[in-house]
Amino acid sequence: MNIVVTNLKGGVGKTTTTVYLAAVASSRGHNPVLVVDADRQASAAEWLEERPLDGVEIVEAPSERTLARAMRSDEGTVLVDLPPGDERLVQAAIGLADAVVIPTRAGGVEFARVAYTLELIPAKTPRGIVITAARLGTNDLTETIDWWKSEDVPIWGVVPERVGIAAGPEARLYREGLDEYGDVLRRVLRSRRAN
Ligand SMILES: Nc1ncnc2c1ncn2[C@@H]1O[C@H](COP(=O)(O)OP(=O)(O)OP(=O)(O)O)[C@@H](O)[C@H]1O
Ligand SMILES: [Mg+2]
Numbered sequence: 001m002n003i004v005v006t007n008l009k010g011g012v013g014k015t016t017t018t019v020y021l022a023a024v025a026s027s028r029g030h031n032p033v034l035v036v037d038a039d040r041q042a043s044a045a046e047w048l049e050e051r052p053l054d055g056v057e058i059v060e061a062p063s064e065r066t067l068a069r070a071m072r073s074d075e076g077t078v079l080v081d082l083p084p085g086d087e088r089l090v091q092a093a094i095g096l097a098d099a100v101v102i103p104t105r106a107g108g109v110e111f112a113r114v115a116y117t118l119e120l121i122p123a124k125t126p127r128g129i130v131i132t133a134a135r136l137g138t139n140d141l142t143e144t145i146d147w148w149k150s151e152d153v154p155i156w157g158v159v160p161e162r163v164g165i166a167a168g169p170e171a172r173l174y175r176e177g178l179d180e181y182g183d184v185l186r187r188v189l190r191s192r193r194a195n
Contacts, residue, residue: 002071002078003188004097009113010084013103013132015043016165018081019053020181021101021188023173025077026055028185032076034059038067038093039083047169064092071096087120094120099188100127101156106134106144118153126191128156130184136160154191157184 005018018035026033035058037044048058061070067089071078080093094100100121104110114129121127129148134141141158148155157180159165164174 001076001098001192002080002096003099003101004080004082004093005101005103006080006082006090006093006117007102007104007114008085008087008090008117009104009110012084012105012110013130013159014084015039015047015081016168016177017101017103017130017132017159017181017184018044018079019047020165020173020177021185022048022056022077022079023053024178024182024185025079026053027178028182030077031055032057034070034073034076034078036061036067036070036078036080038062038089039081041083044081050169051172053173062089064089067092068096090117091120094125095122097121097125099192100125101130101184101188102127103130103132104144106131106138106140108140108143108147110144111147124195126188126195128154128184128187128191130157130159131155132159133161133165134158154187156187156191157181159184 033056061067165177
């Protein structure tokens with residue numbers, strides 16, 4: 001199963017989401033778990049080199065050709081982390097996706113970029129939004145949730161803003177993040193079964 005994590009906007013939590021989803025997939029026995037890092041910055045690859053996760057392999061695939069090859073592995077769970085802005089590469093990944101996870105921050109300025117990313121997804125491919133670094137109890141968060149509900153786009157998770165998650169590879173994965181991303185993974189898998 002190919003799970004593509006993307007948003008054309010930068011700095012919205014794509015890499016963080018990819019690494020946490022890989023960790024929960026592996027801890028639930030979805031072996032093998034492969035992280036495909038299609039970003040030349042290789043932040044996911046560097047993270048996992050610094051902090052390897054049991055049962056999680058990493059491959060760097062920063063071109064359409066290498067990406068397509070990595071995504072055809074056909075075995076286990078594949079999580080794809082993409083760079084911001086590269087529409088062609090994003091489109092290639094989305095074309096091979098079984099589900100698309102779109103991380104976004106809360107706030108109205110984010111809607112347009114998410115809407116644009118959504119337009120690239122084939123009608124039948126399950127997709128959902130994960131609101132990252134969320135400030136619970138704020139109007140921004142409520143408005144964002146209400147907006148995507150009104151647009152009929154499922155919200156697969158709301159991950160609170162936590163120093164322990166912001167630490168990235170500097171620290172071990174944060175318990176609360178693992179719990180929330182565990183729920184996200186469940187929704188991804190359910191969406192696929194329902195499809
Ligand atoms: N739940 C969270 N709480 C606090 N900080 C977070 C959370 N999720 C992500 N961040 C922080 O937000 C920043 C951007 O996250 P990340 O690098 O995952 O985004 P990205 O979309 O992959 O960025 P890029 O477009 O540059 O690849 C990082 O500093 C990360 O630690
Ligand atoms: Mg990234």
